[in-house]
Amino acid sequence: MPDTAPRFTEVAPRVWVAHYDWMHVNITLVGGSDGLLMVDTHGSAAEARVVADDVRRLGVGPLTGLVNTHEHWDHHFGNATMVEQFGDLPIHATDWAAEHMEASAAATFERHEQDPEHPRSEEILATTLRLPTSTFASAVQLDLGDRAVELIHPGRGHTAGDLVVRVPDADVVVGGDLVEESDPPAIGDDSWPLEWPTTLDLVLGLMTDDTVVVPGHGRVVDKTFVQDQRFELGVVAETIRDLASRGVPQSQALAQGDWPWDPALLESAVRRGYEHLPRSQKRLPLA
Incomplete structure (x- = not known):
């Protein structure tokens, strides 16, 4: 018999999180008297249909809005499906994410067109892109009826356009990929490690000692976890600055640095970090 148990788990009053095995993606629902706000929509139309069924199975209210935490495909390729399933919903994102989502999606489609043997390529290529309809630069408050939800762009990190979702009355922060329950978090070719x-x-x-933190991927964590991840990211940033100040070239940085994580996972971090260093923090030779 099919499993009919709700996948969404209530992690705080009227805040539910569902974890999906593919890419360990988390989808969050925030409930108010006017309906549900969904944070991220998964990485394909097919997976988004599974999410939509899980929302209906939970049965706690109508879906009335979507949030995309950033422009990476695994967080917004379900947008079109949610609109098809639930009606013409507003889709919220930062200005940066909305402006760069189409190009980012095109790169994803191109990769999978060139890799037809990938087990998910056909599924990903069958997805229709739907862009955000409501954007902001620094912060915005959404009204869910009897609850206010804050969308905040705290700065550059995983991408240049990350947002976090704060539910003040429930003491919840949805971190997107600024926080990942992994070591290290994904530091990619469009990240800002410094x-x-x-x-x-x-x-x-934005947190108290009791805040429930929902990462973009992995298990729900707490403030201490975020503090630890921030410390390790800080070590990466300061190591890059130190190496560059001593004239260590980028090509030798991974070998010479004392890194908190496996250096093989930090190639993009080092390259991007060296690119972003101000001239005053570089000492020749760096070739």
Whole structure:
């Protein structure tokens, strides 16, 4: 018999999180008297249909809005499906994420067109892109009826356009990929490793010692976890600055640095960090 148990788990009053095995993605629902706000929509139309069924199975109210935490495909390729399933919903994102989502999606489609043997390529390529309809620069408050929800762009980190979702009355922060329950978090070719630690300082300022933190991927965590991840990201940033100040070239940085994580996972972090260093923090030779 099919499993009919709700996948969504209530992690705080009227805040539910569902964890999906593919990419360990988390989808969050925030409930108010006017309906449900969904944070991220998964990575394909097919997976989004599973999410939609899980929302209906939970049965706690109508879906009335979507939030995309950033422009990476695994967090918004379900947008079109949610609109098809639940009606013409507003889709919220930062200005940066909305402006760069189409190009980011095109790169994803191109990768999978060139890799037809990938087990998910056909599924991903069958997805229709739907862009955000409501954007903001720094912060905005959404009215869910008897509850206010805050969307905040705390700075650059995982991407240049990350947002976090704060539910003040429930003491919940949905961190997107600024927080990942993994070591290290994904530091990619569009990340900002030198700024990420100070961005997390702002996010930590939104928390109490009891805050429930929902990462973009992995298990629900707490403030202490975020503090630890911020510290390790800070070590990465300061190690890059130190190596560059001593004239260590980028090509030798992974071998010479004392890194908190496996250096093989930090190639993009080092490359991006060296690219972003101000001239005053570089000492020749760096070739």
